Amino acid sequence: MNPLSIERLKVFPPVSNLDPSIYGPQDSALKEEQIICHLNGMSVQQAIEENKLFILDYHDVYLPFLDRINAHPTKKAYATRTIFVLTDMGSLKPIAIELSLPEKNRNGPPKCVVTPPVDATTCWLWQLGKAHVCSNDAGAHQLIHHWLRTHACLEPFIIAAHRQLSVMHPIYKLLHCHMRYTMDVNAQGRQLLLNAGGIIESHFFTAACSMEVSASVYQNWWRFDMESLPADLIRRGMAVSDATEPHGLKLLIEDYPYATDGLLIWSAIEQLVQAYVHYYYPEANIIESDSELNAWYHESINIGHADIRHASWWLKLSTPNNLISILTTIIWLASAHHAAVNFGMYPYGWYFPVRPPFMRRLVPNERDPDYTTFLADPEGYFLASLPCLDQMLHYISVLDILSTHSADEEYLGDRKDLSAWAGDPEIVEALYKFSMEMKKIGKEIEKRNGDPNLRNRCGAGISPYELLLPSSGPGVTCRGVPNSVSI
Numbered sequence: 001m002n003p004l005s006i007e008r009l010k011v012f013p014p015v016s017n018l019d020p021s022i023y024g025p026q027d028s029a030l031k032e033e034q035i036i037c038h039l040n041g042m043s044v045q046q047a048i049e050e051n052k053l054f055i056l057d058y059h060d061v062y063l064p065f066l067d068r069i070n071a072h073p074t075k076k077a078y079a080t081r082t083i084f085v086l087t088d089m090g091s092l093k094p095i096a097i098e099l100s101l102p103e104k105n106r107n108g109p110p111k112c113v114v115t116p117p118v119d120a121t122t123c124w125l126w127q128l129g130k131a132h133v134c135s136n137d138a139g140a141h142q143l144i145h146h147w148l149r150t151h152a153c154l155e156p157f158i159i160a161a162h163r164q165l166s167v168m169h170p171i172y173k174l175l176h177c178h179m180r181y182t183m184d185v186n187a188q189g190r191q192l193l194l195n196a197g198g199i200i201e202s203h204f205f206t207a208a209c210s211m212e213v214s215a216s217v218y219q220n221w222w223r224f225d226m227e228s229l230p231a232d233l234i235r236r237g238m239a240v241s242d243a244t245e246p247h248g249l250k251l252l253i254e255d256y257p258y259a260t261d262g263l264l265i266w267s268a269i270e271q272l273v274q275a276y277v278h279y280y281y282p283e284a285n286i287i288e289s290d291s292e293l294n295a296w297y298h299e300s301i302n303i304g305h306a307d308i309r310h311a312s313w314w315l316k317l318s319t320p321n322n323l324i325s326i327l328t329t330i331i332w333l334a335s336a337h338h339a340a341v342n343f344g345m346y347p348y349g350w351y352f353p354v355r356p357p358f359m360r361r362l363v364p365n366e367r368d369p370d371y372t373t374f375l376a377d378p379e380g381y382f383l384a385s386l387p388c389l390d391q392m393l394h395y396i397s398v399l400d401i402l403s404t405h406s407a408d409e410e411y412l413g414d415r416k417d418l419s420a421w422a423g424d425p426e427i428v429e430a431l432y433k434f435s436m437e438m439k440k441i442g443k444e445i446e447k448r449n450g451d452p453n454l455r456n457r458c459g460a461g462i463s464p465y466e467l468l469l470p471s472s473g474p475g476v477t478c479r480g481v482p483n484s485v486s487i
Helices: 032-038 044-049 059-070 120-164 170-179 182-192 199-203 207-220 229-235 257-280 284-289 291-304 320-342 345-349 371-376 378-385 389-402 425-449
Strands: 053-057 079-086 092-100 111-114 239-241 249-251
Touching: 032 044, 032 079, 032 092, 044 053, 053 120, 059 079, 059 092, 059 120, 059 207, 079 120, 092 120, 111 120, 120 170, 120 182, 120 207, 120 291, 120 320, 120 378, 170 257, 170 320, 199 207, 199 389, 229 239, 229 249, 229 257, 229 320, 249 257, 257 320, 257 425, 284 291, 284 320, 345 389, 371 378
Parallel strands: none
Antiparallel strands: 053 079, 079 092, 092 111, 239 249
């Protein structure tokens, strides 16, 4: 459900980047002796060098907010780190979880580590630890990779397009179907989902801090130049540049469905945009002289992203290649990125005992007054830690609505406005080729889902990865890539 947080582990133990004078020591409680038994005879350093260790690291994202989150009467949380080892079968196996609290908290030790179980007690501690990781992950999925990176950060480009580009402008025509319904959806989201006391604050562990978490990540981490799929994979250490590979990247986890399927779609979008830009803007001076195009990009950054407008990483709108990168990234975010994080929410996330959006209790320790209660009835303690049923029924119904395709959805490769290029047969041909490429990609994904060697998407009890299949019927289908952020 959230394929966008996993990173290759580069340093062990992990180190925080938070200010130690405010948040305490930057050191991790993770130790080599806690995980070495899972490394098939390798040392931790050897495993890192051989790209065998990966991490979900939510420590710095959530720790600054935990005092306020844990003051809530029914929501308790940690800032978690989870270490995974890449098995010989190509899947990730969790081998240690670090649970961190603020240094001066009163709820227990500031850092503790749980590892895979060796007896009944550690089995239940491991289950509780994993539930807290899933709670952290659910928040990151919704607040960062979904809301922030698609809905919120695309909005300035859409507003500026409507303000600065004529409807006859070639870039407006290209982007038109990728802006469909997004402003309306965002307005409704702010009224019903993101508002104070709304669905996000009620059903996620971040509670009243939800939008602050999202804003903090935007300020400290988000970069438009890192939002392309190849750049994102390289940034997270999930791939390295390799000119001999089909997409110029070598994946460090070969069976990584989001990346392998996503790269097919990314390349197809990029090829379409290359043909389009080279047709209308074959030379840099044509871009420089297009006042509407420059006004659109200037407003998108300097007004729409005003807080970070001076960042040095913004691409300059000065060459055809830069324009191709900008447009390809926008189309990718509006279509495939959003589809990957949106339309699996109900199919993958409805069963809240496996993926709770918040927890009501912390993991007990031996000094905790509730520890005897936990030992006497660990299953009851675990169930009492989960959200209550009436809250989750409402939450599940929202996931169902948000995961639903409308009957009038328009999918990637299925444009209804080809008549807009009636005088440009080269563009019509490029759009037709793109449509055919989407059908080809759909067949390739279905083929992969039937390959027993790809154990992360095929096998007993394993769901086929269909979120990036380009087409879909209406309803909750767990597949389909709409042109735009339309729900």
